[in-house]
Amino acid sequence: MMKIYLTSTLIGLTLFLQGCYHNQTHTTSTVSAADYKGSGSVTYGIAETTTENLFPQGGRVAELGTIKSINDDTTWTVPAEVNFTNDKMPFAADLYNDYGKRYNDPKSALTALTTQDTIEIDADGEVITAYLFADNYFEMYINGVAVGKDPVPFTQFNSNIIKFKVKKPFDIAILAVDWEENLGTGTEANRGISAHAGDAGLVAVFKDTNDKTISITDNSWKAQNYYTAPISDLSCLSESGTTRLSTECTTEGGNDASTLYGVHWAIPTGWEKQGYDDSQWPFATAFSNETVGVDNKKSYTNFTDIFDNEAQDAQFIWSNNLILDNQVLLRKTITN
Numbered sequence: 001m002m003k004i005y006l007t008s009t010l011i012g013l014t015l016f017l018q019g020c021y022h023n024q025t026h027t028t029s030t031v032s033a034a035d036y037k038g039s040g041s042v043t044y045g046i047a048e049t050t051t052e053n054l055f056p057q058g059g060r061v062a063e064l065g066t067i068k069s070i071n072d073d074t075t076w077t078v079p080a081e082v083n084f085t086n087d088k089m090p091f092a093a094d095l096y097n098d099y100g101k102r103y104n105d106p107k108s109a110l111t112a113l114t115t116q117d118t119i120e121i122d123a124d125g126e127v128i129t130a131y132l133f134a135d136n137y138f139e140m141y142i143n144g145v146a147v148g149k150d151p152v153p154f155t156q157f158n159s160n161i162i163k164f165k166v167k168k169p170f171d172i173a174i175l176a177v178d179w180e181e182n183l184g185t186g187t188e189a190n191r192g193i194s195a196h197a198g199d200a201g202l203v204a205v206f207k208d209t210n211d212k213t214i215s216i217t218d219n220s221w222k223a224q225n226y227y228t229a230p231i232s233d234l235s236c237l238s239e240s241g242t243t244r245l246s247t248e249c250t251t252e253g254g255n256d257a258s259t260l261y262g263v264h265w266a267i268p269t270g271w272e273k274q275g276y277d278d279s280q281w282p283f284a285t286a287f288s289n290e291t292v293g294v295d296n297k298k299s300y301t302n303f304t305d306i307f308d309n310e311a312q313d314a315q316f317i318w319s320n321n322l323i324l325d326n327q328v329l330l331r332k333t334i335t336n
């Protein structure tokens, strides 16, 4: 009882002091989304932890949490609602994983797979092999069937191989998450500050039974963003059609995650299914290897024959903001 009383008193005092500080320096109020004109649901400060660590072996703590919106009645799961602990979604096999198997090249990873590793969607389909590297986490569906999730939610960086049997045309749907340490704010301790805005990116290559590349990630994919953070001034956000823009927002972090906003949009039902209408979604934006920063990561560099193939060079893709957008749905229909 005493502890609860003391905690609420401290929170009250903190909010009061923040209010005093802001009243002196700004004319706008502190914890309000009144000047936000966009379609998103706004949160303020750090989320409440619901899962201490999804992957205790990992380099960084992969927490999950919930946070209430300040402009509607929604409670959001951050950094994303994931199936990491859901047995119905299988873990993807490793290309390179500090906590699992570490292969030096794609061929050895492929050879290690057995027929049981192929997820059957269509009995009379053809076997497709997918190679993926995500900063930080992915879950992939083919025609709505969960074919594989990333075994390392945050760090160290890892890469995966997934085999599935399907008939063309088929739909690839990927949930990609840029994980965070300061839950609800899109930030992590990095580069000497405690609330650094982390960056993201996902690259994937799909090959058929004859080793012919049938798809690479590039700007022909669709990409929609569902979570933008950290935002220190909501007025930097804008929208153009269905494109959620944060290009005017600062990506400079700081040392106080408790005063940062997050903006969320609900994931549409059925987004992972075959035939889901993504025609109104924005196209993905491509980013260079240098921008994503993969040259020192074996989970990437051991597989450049696949990811940086001269004839079909897969691109890192994301929504339009590699840093501030943290939960992105990616889709691509494969016709031939």
Ligand SMILES: [Ca+2]
Residues within 6 Å of the ligand: 134, 136, 137, 138, 150, 151, 152, 153, 154, 156, 157, 158
């Ligand atoms: Ca990962």
Ligand SMILES: [Ca+2]
Residues within 6 Å of the ligand: 178, 186, 197, 198, 199, 200, 229, 322, 323, 324, 325, 326
């Ligand atoms: Ca980020």
Ligand SMILES: [Ca+2]
Residues within 6 Å of the ligand: 135, 136, 178, 179, 198, 199, 200
């Ligand atoms: Ca990241």
Ligand SMILES: [Ca+2]
Residues within 6 Å of the ligand: 307, 308, 309, 313, 314, 315, 316
């Ligand atoms: Ca590439």
